Amino acid sequence: MSEHDIDRRFKELTSQIDAEERERMARAARREWAAHPRNRRRRRWRLTALVTAVAVAAAGGVIAYRPDLLEGVVTALSERLEKGSRPAPVPGPVPEETTPVKVSPFEGSPAIDYPEGVEGLAMPEAKATGGLSEKDVATALKRTRELLKASNLDRRVLFEAGHKPFSRLLHPQIREWFLKNLDRRKPREDGFNTRYWLTSFAPETAEPVTDVIKVHGRTKLSPFKSRGRTGVRIKVNYLFVYAVQRPGQPHTAMRVVAHNVGEIEVHRENGELVIWVRNWNSEGTAGARCDVGDGFVHPSYEDSPADREVAKATGAPVDPYDLEDETRQEGCRLTTGT
Incomplete structure:
Protein backbone atom coordinates (compact mmCIF):
# COMPACT_ATOMS: atom_id res chain seq x y z
CA MET A 1 0.00 0.00 0.00
CA SER A 2 1.48 3.34 -1.07
CA GLU A 3 1.81 6.39 1.17
CA HIS A 4 -0.92 8.05 -0.87
CA ASP A 5 -3.26 5.09 -0.29
CA ILE A 6 -2.52 5.17 3.45
CA ASP A 7 -3.32 8.86 3.58
CA ARG A 8 -6.58 8.33 1.65
CA ARG A 9 -7.53 5.39 3.87
CA PHE A 10 -6.84 7.44 7.02
CA LYS A 11 -9.15 10.21 5.82
CA GLU A 12 -11.88 7.72 4.92
CA LEU A 13 -11.75 6.11 8.33
CA THR A 14 -11.74 9.36 10.27
CA SER A 15 -14.78 10.55 8.33
CA GLN A 16 -16.69 7.54 9.68
CA ILE A 17 -16.41 8.67 13.28
CA ASP A 18 -19.90 9.81 14.16
CA ALA A 19 -20.85 13.12 15.78
CA GLU A 20 -21.44 11.54 19.18
CA GLU A 21 -17.91 10.18 19.33
CA ARG A 22 -16.45 13.52 18.26
CA GLU A 23 -18.40 15.24 21.03
CA ARG A 24 -17.14 12.69 23.56
CA MET A 25 -13.56 13.44 22.58
CA ALA A 26 -14.16 17.19 22.71
CA ARG A 27 -15.59 16.84 26.23
CA ALA A 28 -12.51 14.87 27.25
CA ALA A 29 -10.29 17.65 25.89
CA ARG A 30 -12.23 20.29 27.82
CA ARG A 31 -11.91 18.25 31.03
CA GLU A 32 -8.14 18.08 30.55
CA TRP A 33 -7.97 21.87 30.14
CA ALA A 34 -10.09 22.41 33.24
CA ALA A 35 -7.78 20.17 35.24
CA HIS A 36 -4.74 22.38 34.60
CA PRO A 37 -3.36 24.31 37.59
CA ARG A 38 -5.57 27.30 38.33
CA ASN A 39 -2.71 29.77 38.31
CA ARG A 40 -2.15 28.97 34.66
CA ARG A 41 -5.71 29.86 33.81
CA ARG A 42 -6.36 32.72 36.18
CA ARG A 43 -3.00 34.50 35.85
CA ARG A 44 -2.33 34.20 32.17
CA TRP A 45 0.47 36.76 32.32
CA ARG A 46 2.61 34.24 34.18
CA LEU A 47 3.89 33.22 30.79
CA THR A 48 2.78 29.59 31.01
CA ALA A 49 2.53 27.95 27.64
CA LEU A 50 -1.11 28.33 26.69
CA VAL A 51 -2.46 26.10 23.95
CA THR A 52 -5.73 25.73 22.12
CA ALA A 53 -7.81 22.77 20.94
CA VAL A 54 -7.28 21.75 17.33
CA ALA A 55 -9.03 19.45 14.91
CA VAL A 56 -7.09 16.35 13.93
CA ALA A 57 -8.42 15.24 10.56
CA ALA A 58 -12.21 15.02 11.11
CA ALA A 59 -11.94 13.63 14.61
CA GLY A 60 -12.98 16.76 16.51
CA GLY A 61 -11.17 18.72 19.27
CA VAL A 62 -7.97 17.21 20.62
CA ILE A 63 -5.51 18.97 22.93
CA ALA A 64 -2.03 18.92 21.45
CA TYR A 65 -0.25 19.08 24.79
CA ARG A 66 -1.78 15.74 25.88
CA PRO A 67 -0.73 13.14 23.31
CA ASP A 68 -2.47 10.42 25.36
CA LEU A 69 -5.81 11.87 24.27
CA LEU A 70 -4.98 10.78 20.76
CA GLU A 71 -5.32 7.18 21.91
CA GLY A 72 -9.07 7.46 21.38
CA VAL A 73 -8.50 8.29 17.72
CA VAL A 74 -6.08 5.40 17.28
CA THR A 75 -8.53 2.97 18.93
CA ALA A 76 -11.45 4.14 16.82
CA LEU A 77 -9.44 3.76 13.64
CA SER A 78 -8.12 0.34 14.53
CA GLU A 79 -11.61 -0.96 15.26
CA ARG A 80 -12.78 0.13 11.81
CA LEU A 81 -9.91 -1.42 9.92
CA GLU A 82 -11.04 -4.63 8.27
CA LYS A 83 -9.53 -7.73 9.78
CA GLY A 84 -6.39 -8.76 7.96
CA SER A 85 -6.19 -5.49 6.02
CA ARG A 86 -4.01 -3.58 8.45
CA PRO A 87 -0.95 -2.25 6.67
CA ALA A 88 2.55 -2.96 7.84
CA PRO A 89 3.86 -0.30 10.23
CA VAL A 90 4.99 2.63 8.10
CA PRO A 91 5.25 6.31 8.93
CA GLY A 92 1.84 7.85 8.44
CA PRO A 93 0.66 11.44 8.32
CA VAL A 94 1.54 13.36 11.46
CA PRO A 95 -1.38 15.26 13.02
CA GLU A 96 -0.87 19.00 12.89
CA GLU A 97 0.74 20.28 16.08
CA THR A 98 -0.65 23.24 17.93
CA THR A 99 1.59 26.28 18.21
CA PRO A 100 1.50 27.65 21.78
CA VAL A 101 -0.36 30.91 22.05
CA LYS A 102 2.04 33.69 22.99
CA VAL A 103 0.37 35.72 25.68
CA SER A 104 1.84 39.08 26.62
CA PRO A 105 3.14 39.20 30.21
CA PHE A 106 1.28 42.51 30.49
CA GLU A 107 -2.08 40.95 29.63
CA GLY A 108 -4.74 41.69 32.22
CA SER A 109 -3.17 44.97 33.37
CA ALA A 313 1.65 48.84 56.41
CA THR A 314 -1.35 51.08 57.04
CA GLY A 315 -3.95 52.73 54.88
CA ALA A 316 -6.02 51.45 52.00
CA PRO A 317 -4.22 49.64 49.17
CA VAL A 318 -3.20 51.91 46.29
CA ASP A 319 -3.36 51.29 42.57
CA PRO A 320 0.23 50.95 41.29
CA TYR A 321 -0.94 52.10 37.85
CA ASP A 322 -2.32 55.38 39.19
CA LEU A 323 -0.13 58.06 37.67
CA GLU A 324 -1.71 60.71 39.88
CA ASP A 325 -0.69 59.05 43.15
CA GLU A 326 2.14 61.26 44.40
CA THR A 327 1.46 61.15 48.14
CA ARG A 328 5.11 60.45 48.97
CA GLN A 329 4.13 58.40 51.99
CA GLU A 330 7.17 56.92 53.70
CA GLY A 331 7.43 53.23 54.46
CA CYS A 332 5.69 50.21 53.02
CA ARG A 333 2.39 50.64 51.20
CA LEU A 334 -0.05 47.96 50.14
CA THR A 335 -1.16 47.86 46.51
CA THR A 336 -4.08 46.32 44.69
CA GLY A 337 -1.69 44.14 42.71
CA THR A 338 0.58 44.53 39.70
Whole structure:
Protein backbone atom coordinates (compact mmCIF):
# COMPACT_ATOMS: atom_id res chain seq x y z
CA MET A 1 0.00 0.00 0.00
CA SER A 2 1.48 3.34 -1.07
CA GLU A 3 1.81 6.39 1.17
CA HIS A 4 -0.92 8.05 -0.87
CA ASP A 5 -3.26 5.09 -0.29
CA ILE A 6 -2.52 5.17 3.45
CA ASP A 7 -3.32 8.86 3.58
CA ARG A 8 -6.58 8.33 1.65
CA ARG A 9 -7.53 5.39 3.87
CA PHE A 10 -6.84 7.44 7.02
CA LYS A 11 -9.15 10.21 5.82
CA GLU A 12 -11.88 7.72 4.92
CA LEU A 13 -11.75 6.11 8.33
CA THR A 14 -11.74 9.36 10.27
CA SER A 15 -14.78 10.55 8.33
CA GLN A 16 -16.69 7.54 9.68
CA ILE A 17 -16.41 8.67 13.28
CA ASP A 18 -19.90 9.81 14.16
CA ALA A 19 -20.85 13.12 15.78
CA GLU A 20 -21.44 11.54 19.18
CA GLU A 21 -17.91 10.18 19.33
CA ARG A 22 -16.45 13.52 18.26
CA GLU A 23 -18.40 15.24 21.03
CA ARG A 24 -17.14 12.69 23.56
CA MET A 25 -13.56 13.44 22.58
CA ALA A 26 -14.16 17.19 22.71
CA ARG A 27 -15.59 16.84 26.23
CA ALA A 28 -12.51 14.87 27.25
CA ALA A 29 -10.29 17.65 25.89
CA ARG A 30 -12.23 20.29 27.82
CA ARG A 31 -11.91 18.25 31.03
CA GLU A 32 -8.14 18.08 30.55
CA TRP A 33 -7.97 21.87 30.14
CA ALA A 34 -10.09 22.41 33.24
CA ALA A 35 -7.78 20.17 35.24
CA HIS A 36 -4.74 22.38 34.60
CA PRO A 37 -3.36 24.31 37.59
CA ARG A 38 -5.57 27.30 38.33
CA ASN A 39 -2.71 29.77 38.31
CA ARG A 40 -2.15 28.97 34.66
CA ARG A 41 -5.71 29.86 33.81
CA ARG A 42 -6.36 32.72 36.18
CA ARG A 43 -3.00 34.50 35.85
CA ARG A 44 -2.33 34.20 32.17
CA TRP A 45 0.47 36.76 32.32
CA ARG A 46 2.61 34.24 34.18
CA LEU A 47 3.89 33.22 30.79
CA THR A 48 2.78 29.59 31.01
CA ALA A 49 2.53 27.95 27.64
CA LEU A 50 -1.11 28.33 26.69
CA VAL A 51 -2.46 26.10 23.95
CA THR A 52 -5.73 25.73 22.12
CA ALA A 53 -7.81 22.77 20.94
CA VAL A 54 -7.28 21.75 17.33
CA ALA A 55 -9.03 19.45 14.91
CA VAL A 56 -7.09 16.35 13.93
CA ALA A 57 -8.42 15.24 10.56
CA ALA A 58 -12.21 15.02 11.11
CA ALA A 59 -11.94 13.63 14.61
CA GLY A 60 -12.98 16.76 16.51
CA GLY A 61 -11.17 18.72 19.27
CA VAL A 62 -7.97 17.21 20.62
CA ILE A 63 -5.51 18.97 22.93
CA ALA A 64 -2.03 18.92 21.45
CA TYR A 65 -0.25 19.08 24.79
CA ARG A 66 -1.78 15.74 25.88
CA PRO A 67 -0.73 13.14 23.31
CA ASP A 68 -2.47 10.42 25.36
CA LEU A 69 -5.81 11.87 24.27
CA LEU A 70 -4.98 10.78 20.76
CA GLU A 71 -5.32 7.18 21.91
CA GLY A 72 -9.07 7.46 21.38
CA VAL A 73 -8.50 8.29 17.72
CA VAL A 74 -6.08 5.40 17.28
CA THR A 75 -8.53 2.97 18.93
CA ALA A 76 -11.45 4.14 16.82
CA LEU A 77 -9.44 3.76 13.64
CA SER A 78 -8.12 0.34 14.53
CA GLU A 79 -11.61 -0.96 15.26
CA ARG A 80 -12.78 0.13 11.81
CA LEU A 81 -9.91 -1.42 9.92
CA GLU A 82 -11.04 -4.63 8.27
CA LYS A 83 -9.53 -7.73 9.78
CA GLY A 84 -6.39 -8.76 7.96
CA SER A 85 -6.19 -5.49 6.02
CA ARG A 86 -4.01 -3.58 8.45
CA PRO A 87 -0.95 -2.25 6.67
CA ALA A 88 2.55 -2.96 7.84
CA PRO A 89 3.86 -0.30 10.23
CA VAL A 90 4.99 2.63 8.10
CA PRO A 91 5.25 6.31 8.93
CA GLY A 92 1.84 7.85 8.44
CA PRO A 93 0.66 11.44 8.32
CA VAL A 94 1.54 13.36 11.46
CA PRO A 95 -1.38 15.26 13.02
CA GLU A 96 -0.87 19.00 12.89
CA GLU A 97 0.74 20.28 16.08
CA THR A 98 -0.65 23.24 17.93
CA THR A 99 1.59 26.28 18.21
CA PRO A 100 1.50 27.65 21.78
CA VAL A 101 -0.36 30.91 22.05
CA LYS A 102 2.04 33.69 22.99
CA VAL A 103 0.37 35.72 25.68
CA SER A 104 1.84 39.08 26.62
CA PRO A 105 3.14 39.20 30.21
CA PHE A 106 1.28 42.51 30.49
CA GLU A 107 -2.08 40.95 29.63
CA GLY A 108 -4.74 41.69 32.22
CA SER A 109 -3.17 44.97 33.37
CA PRO A 110 -3.41 48.58 32.17
CA ALA A 111 0.16 48.19 30.90
CA ILE A 112 -1.05 46.11 27.96
CA ASP A 113 -2.00 49.38 26.24
CA TYR A 114 1.12 51.35 27.24
CA PRO A 115 3.78 52.24 24.66
CA GLU A 116 6.98 50.23 24.65
CA GLY A 117 10.29 51.56 25.91
CA VAL A 118 11.45 54.99 24.78
CA GLU A 119 8.28 55.39 22.73
CA GLY A 120 6.52 56.05 26.03
CA LEU A 121 8.89 58.88 26.96
CA ALA A 122 6.94 61.59 25.20
CA MET A 123 8.31 65.10 25.69
CA PRO A 124 6.37 68.36 25.29
CA GLU A 125 7.15 70.71 22.46
CA ALA A 126 10.16 72.89 23.15
CA LYS A 127 9.48 76.61 23.33
CA ALA A 128 11.21 79.64 24.78
CA THR A 129 10.30 79.77 28.49
CA GLY A 130 11.63 81.32 31.67
CA GLY A 131 14.19 83.43 29.89
CA LEU A 132 15.64 80.41 28.05
CA SER A 133 15.64 80.03 24.29
CA GLU A 134 13.77 77.33 22.43
CA LYS A 135 17.12 75.66 21.72
CA ASP A 136 18.01 75.63 25.44
CA VAL A 137 14.66 74.07 26.34
CA ALA A 138 15.02 71.48 23.57
CA THR A 139 18.47 70.56 24.93
CA ALA A 140 17.07 70.21 28.45
CA LEU A 141 14.18 68.03 27.28
CA LYS A 142 16.55 65.79 25.35
CA ARG A 143 18.70 65.38 28.47
CA THR A 144 15.59 64.64 30.54
CA ARG A 145 14.59 61.87 28.15
CA GLU A 146 18.10 60.44 28.29
CA LEU A 147 18.06 60.46 32.11
CA LEU A 148 14.72 58.63 32.17
CA LYS A 149 15.98 56.06 29.70
CA ALA A 150 19.23 55.51 31.59
CA SER A 151 17.66 55.17 35.04
CA ASN A 152 14.70 52.98 34.08
CA LEU A 153 15.30 51.30 30.71
CA ASP A 154 19.02 50.62 30.37
CA ARG A 155 19.74 46.89 30.92
CA ARG A 156 23.12 47.64 32.47
CA VAL A 157 21.41 49.64 35.20
CA LEU A 158 18.42 47.32 35.52
CA PHE A 159 20.12 43.94 35.72
CA GLU A 160 23.86 44.51 36.10
CA ALA A 161 23.92 46.98 39.03
CA GLY A 162 25.42 49.58 36.74
CA HIS A 163 25.21 53.38 37.04
CA LYS A 164 27.39 54.93 34.33
CA PRO A 165 24.65 55.31 31.70
CA PHE A 166 22.90 57.57 34.22
CA SER A 167 25.71 59.19 36.21
CA ARG A 168 27.57 60.42 33.11
CA LEU A 169 24.49 62.52 32.22
CA LEU A 170 24.48 64.42 35.52
CA HIS A 171 25.89 67.89 36.11
CA PRO A 172 29.48 67.45 37.42
CA GLN A 173 28.58 68.65 40.93
CA ILE A 174 25.52 66.39 41.12
CA ARG A 175 27.58 63.50 39.71
CA GLU A 176 30.18 63.88 42.44
CA TRP A 177 27.50 63.77 45.14
CA PHE A 178 25.73 60.88 43.43
CA LEU A 179 28.84 58.70 43.21
CA LYS A 180 29.92 59.52 46.77
CA ASN A 181 26.62 58.19 48.10
CA LEU A 182 26.05 55.33 45.66
CA ASP A 183 25.37 52.00 47.40
CA ARG A 184 26.23 53.43 50.81
CA ARG A 185 24.99 51.22 53.62
CA LYS A 186 25.13 54.11 56.07
CA PRO A 187 24.93 57.36 54.07
CA ARG A 188 26.35 60.55 55.47
CA GLU A 189 24.04 63.04 57.13
CA ASP A 190 24.03 65.22 54.02
CA GLY A 191 23.14 62.38 51.67
CA PHE A 192 21.44 59.06 51.17
CA ASN A 193 21.94 55.93 49.11
CA THR A 194 21.67 57.28 45.58
CA ARG A 195 20.98 53.80 44.22
CA TYR A 196 17.36 54.78 44.89
CA TRP A 197 17.61 57.18 41.95
CA LEU A 198 17.95 54.11 39.71
CA THR A 199 15.69 51.14 39.12
CA SER A 200 18.21 48.35 39.65
CA PHE A 201 17.15 44.80 40.44
CA ALA A 202 19.27 43.21 43.14
CA PRO A 203 21.96 40.96 41.61
CA GLU A 204 20.83 37.37 40.96
CA THR A 205 17.22 38.08 41.94
CA ALA A 206 15.65 38.79 38.56
CA GLU A 207 15.99 38.49 34.83
CA PRO A 208 13.71 39.87 32.10
CA VAL A 209 11.19 37.51 30.57
CA THR A 210 10.75 39.80 27.57
CA ASP A 211 12.67 42.60 25.94
CA VAL A 212 9.59 44.78 26.25
CA ILE A 213 9.25 47.35 29.05
CA LYS A 214 5.97 49.24 29.13
CA VAL A 215 6.07 52.98 29.77
CA HIS A 216 3.33 55.48 30.54
CA GLY A 217 3.58 59.05 31.77
CA ARG A 218 4.21 62.68 31.01
CA THR A 219 6.65 65.57 31.28
CA LYS A 220 5.57 69.10 32.21
CA LEU A 221 7.34 72.42 31.68
CA SER A 222 6.93 75.61 33.68
CA PRO A 223 8.98 78.77 34.30
CA PHE A 224 10.58 79.19 37.70
CA LYS A 225 12.29 81.93 39.66
CA SER A 226 14.18 80.94 42.80
CA ARG A 227 17.36 81.88 44.65
CA GLY A 228 18.04 84.67 42.21
CA ARG A 229 17.79 82.38 39.19
CA THR A 230 15.20 82.15 36.46
CA GLY A 231 14.67 79.30 34.07
CA VAL A 232 12.55 76.24 33.40
CA ARG A 233 11.33 73.59 35.81
CA ILE A 234 10.81 70.15 34.26
CA LYS A 235 8.63 67.66 36.15
CA VAL A 236 8.53 64.03 35.09
CA ASN A 237 5.92 61.47 36.13
CA TYR A 238 6.27 58.01 34.56
CA LEU A 239 5.37 54.40 35.20
CA PHE A 240 7.76 51.67 34.06
CA VAL A 241 6.31 48.17 34.01
CA TYR A 242 8.70 45.20 33.92
CA ALA A 243 8.08 41.49 33.48
CA VAL A 244 10.71 39.58 35.44
CA GLN A 245 11.36 36.15 36.88
CA ARG A 246 13.88 34.44 39.11
CA PRO A 247 16.88 33.54 36.93
CA GLY A 248 16.08 30.33 35.11
CA GLN A 249 12.65 29.92 36.72
CA PRO A 250 9.91 30.91 34.23
CA HIS A 251 7.13 29.78 36.59
CA THR A 252 7.97 32.71 38.90
CA ALA A 253 7.22 35.36 36.24
CA MET A 254 5.64 38.51 37.64
CA ARG A 255 5.24 42.24 36.95
CA VAL A 256 7.00 45.06 38.79
CA VAL A 257 5.86 48.69 38.48
CA ALA A 258 8.33 51.51 39.16
CA HIS A 259 6.96 55.05 39.55
CA ASN A 260 9.50 57.72 38.67
CA VAL A 261 8.55 61.20 39.83
CA GLY A 262 11.36 63.70 39.42
CA GLU A 263 12.20 67.36 39.04
CA ILE A 264 14.89 69.18 37.08
CA GLU A 265 15.72 72.88 37.14
CA VAL A 266 17.32 74.44 34.06
CA HIS A 267 18.96 77.85 33.98
CA ARG A 268 21.96 79.68 32.60
CA GLU A 269 24.92 80.53 34.80
CA ASN A 270 28.03 82.32 33.51
CA GLY A 271 26.89 81.56 29.99
CA GLU A 272 26.56 77.83 30.67
CA LEU A 273 23.30 75.91 30.46
CA VAL A 274 22.87 74.16 33.81
CA ILE A 275 20.62 71.09 33.97
CA TRP A 276 20.25 70.36 37.68
CA VAL A 277 18.46 67.24 38.89
CA ARG A 278 16.78 68.08 42.21
CA ASN A 279 14.74 64.93 42.74
CA TRP A 280 14.48 61.60 40.94
CA ASN A 281 12.71 58.24 41.00
CA SER A 282 10.89 59.13 44.20
CA GLU A 283 7.60 57.21 44.12
CA GLY A 284 8.76 53.70 44.88
CA THR A 285 8.21 50.31 43.27
CA ALA A 286 5.19 48.00 43.43
CA GLY A 287 5.86 44.28 43.48
CA ALA A 288 9.10 44.70 45.47
CA ARG A 289 9.99 43.77 49.03
CA CYS A 290 9.78 46.50 51.66
CA ASP A 291 12.09 44.93 54.22
CA VAL A 292 15.35 45.36 52.28
CA GLY A 293 16.85 48.85 52.35
CA ASP A 294 19.87 48.59 50.07
CA GLY A 295 18.43 50.71 47.27
CA PHE A 296 17.96 47.74 44.94
CA VAL A 297 14.63 46.30 43.81
CA HIS A 298 14.01 42.87 45.34
CA PRO A 299 10.98 41.33 43.58
CA SER A 300 8.39 39.85 45.94
CA TYR A 301 7.66 36.51 44.29
CA GLU A 302 4.67 34.44 45.35
CA ASP A 303 6.90 31.95 47.15
CA SER A 304 9.19 34.57 48.72
CA PRO A 305 9.54 34.61 52.52
CA ALA A 306 7.07 36.82 54.36
CA ASP A 307 7.90 40.53 54.21
CA ARG A 308 8.39 41.82 57.75
CA GLU A 309 7.31 45.35 56.79
CA VAL A 310 4.03 44.38 55.17
CA ALA A 311 2.43 43.73 58.56
CA LYS A 312 3.20 47.32 59.53
CA ALA A 313 1.65 48.84 56.41
CA THR A 314 -1.35 51.08 57.04
CA GLY A 315 -3.95 52.73 54.88
CA ALA A 316 -6.02 51.45 52.00
CA PRO A 317 -4.22 49.64 49.17
CA VAL A 318 -3.20 51.91 46.29
CA ASP A 319 -3.36 51.29 42.57
CA PRO A 320 0.23 50.95 41.29
CA TYR A 321 -0.94 52.10 37.85
CA ASP A 322 -2.32 55.38 39.19
CA LEU A 323 -0.13 58.06 37.67
CA GLU A 324 -1.71 60.71 39.88
CA ASP A 325 -0.69 59.05 43.15
CA GLU A 326 2.14 61.26 44.40
CA THR A 327 1.46 61.15 48.14
CA ARG A 328 5.11 60.45 48.97
CA GLN A 329 4.13 58.40 51.99
CA GLU A 330 7.17 56.92 53.70
CA GLY A 331 7.43 53.23 54.46
CA CYS A 332 5.69 50.21 53.02
CA ARG A 333 2.39 50.64 51.20
CA LEU A 334 -0.05 47.96 50.14
CA THR A 335 -1.16 47.86 46.51
CA THR A 336 -4.08 46.32 44.69
CA GLY A 337 -1.69 44.14 42.71
CA THR A 338 0.58 44.53 39.70
